[in-house]
Amino acid sequence: MAKVRCLECDRELNVPSDAIEGEIVTCPDCGANYEVARSNGRIELRPAESVGEDWGE
Amino acid sequence: MSVGDGRRVKVGVVGASGYVGGELLRLLVTHPRVELAMVTSRQYAGEYVHRVHPSLRGFTEITFSPVDIDRLGSECDLVFTAVPHGKAVEIVKRLYDKGVRIVDLSADYRLKDQEAYKYYYGWEHPYPDLLSKSVYGIPELHRDEIRSARLVSCPGCMAVTSLLALAPLAKNDLIDLDHIVVDSKIGSSGAGGKPSSGTHHAMRYGVVRPYKPVKHRHTAEIEQEMSIMAGRKVSVSMTPHAVNIVRGILCTNHAFLKRSTSIQELWRAYRGMYRNEPFVRLIRDTKGLYKYPDPKFVVGSNFCDVGFDIDEKNNRIVALSASDNLMKGAAGSAVQCMNVMYGFNEVEGLLITPLTPV
């Protein structure tokens, strides 16, 4: 389990160490989506585009 | 003083026939550390509580008794006073002198400055010395003082809802303290149980009705508490609106930023203050339908949901907060304060899931 901080709201995210490259991780507090990336053995989160629904009134 | 040995607190409720009194009973009849000793009502003395609050049938067979200060003083450890402004002031004073602990839900002991009572209530406070003994009943702001308090004065429903959104901004010196605008929307149960032409169904239904757009009483409390947090005089402009729901408050708190900031910094400011608070939930979601606080998702619970956004162009921050006016806005806060006063787990009897949809 790797501990990574959400870039948006600073919540600590637990990313399973077997998370695969490109897997989507969502922050429970603010809903920001991240893509799992691995650089020199460390797990990093790259912001992933997320489609926001809206009421559109 | 904590009731450590599992003993139940003997509790009295004065003015238990109204909506706030009924909501207090709703929480107290299932509270594991409370014994309901006395429940008073002038109008319904002798009647079973469930005849006035049918939803409580099966939970208690206690009857209303007349207001008897001596009996309240001798039979109760703690008394909740839920009578209108102007009536509570005498009852609380006499109970205070008897040494019984009090959680007052009226406005009579909320303000420290008697002048504010003259300006906002057109009323001369008869016991100004008691004002300094009273602790303002928002545990998130005054937990330590509440622990040992003999008199706790619960906040106005829109005041607590607005303050919980504004507090982190004041504490982190982020906003201009002279141009705060609180635009609040509240349900009909906020007007209490007494019928009037304004609450007559055909005329109350479907309104978006601004009322007391200036000099609303809750403004005094918001200014008082914000000034304490900011360490200087803060002025707040509040305008409430009655809307077409029964329970629920949404406060839209507009404030102008003193310096530029970021969403990340706001998250740190709010999380810094509320990380360990069981009843404040931070709602700012980047996806999904429900991005901001909405009373629809707190009704029936003691939560105050808080969120925020930045309007860069206008250098403005919109801090949003949603609560149930009868819960975090009244009875929920009162029971939360009791839990603090008696050393109970602060969520005891209050970890209620909101009722959605309703």
Place this chain on the structure above:
Amino acid sequence: MSVGDGRRVKVGVVGASGYVGGELLRLLVTHPRVELAMVTSRQYAGEYVHRVHPSLRGFTEITFSPVDIDRLGSECDLVFTAVPHGKAVEIVKRLYDKGVRIVDLSADYRLKDQEAYKYYYGWEHPYPDLLSKSVYGIPELHRDEIRSARLVSCPGCMAVTSLLALAPLAKNDLIDLDHIVVDSKIGSSGAGGKPSSGTHHAMRYGVVRPYKPVKHRHTAEIEQEMSIMAGRKVSVSMTPHAVNIVRGILCTNHAFLKRSTSIQELWRAYRGMYRNEPFVRLIRDTKGLYKYPDPKFVVGSNFCDVGFDIDEKNNRIVALSASDNLMKGAAGSAVQCMNVMYGFNEVEGLLITPLTPV
């Protein structure tokens, strides 16, 4: 099989994104004897539950998983299935064959007689042999069978509400069993979470809308259970109406008396059946404003309030019953059945005070 040693029951919820699924979660996240093992939704797999049910934020951080029968079978002791009619039938069958216990909230296993499915649902039941294994989920009528049941089928919301008012009359042979008229009124949450032109706010608001005035599906269950109680074929005419509330059912059950009777005899008949039932409250008050059942005083709780009156001139009895269609009408009954199935105290996690006013 009871989980005596304090162990928690591992529970799964299939179809947890709807209103009934959400209400189940609302009860399960604070139920002291439950561990929420799996929560499935085809549409929201991978998403946090609180993103679909914001009111549950802070109570659980479980995410939806896809419907995986093998995982449900291995990780859960009990599975609630809250998927629409026609979808549940397969999932329940496969779970049943895996030996996991099931509480199904759909209509697919409520009826014993497959012909009734043809008549009321225009549907050929694919597993008629399973119908005899399924126990109808009203503990007040089938408590012993539910204890050991592997498959419990929860009642339709209007069916259980009507049955609880009619049962004492059938059991005491008081009424003509060929002229029963059930006129029910129900809130919008009864139609579930899927939007349609009929539930579009501007058109759903303020209606008193009769829908399926004849051949409504719940009629089949009422007739089935009444026939069991009366020991002969009973026919029931039901007409539902959508009314301008979100939660709540009122059933007005009209029946014609076979012989003259008295209010005292009716009290004995109803008390005889419900004296020890924690979730049926008898409401027939001679004074005060609230003389008869009204959903206004049960919303949010698992109560079904039952009352009655006699119309001497027309030899008619009016039996009234009120419930919350998402609680006693669905999720509350489901959790009550789970409590019976596992030997828990039947009120465990269900002694919730109604939310009034709301």
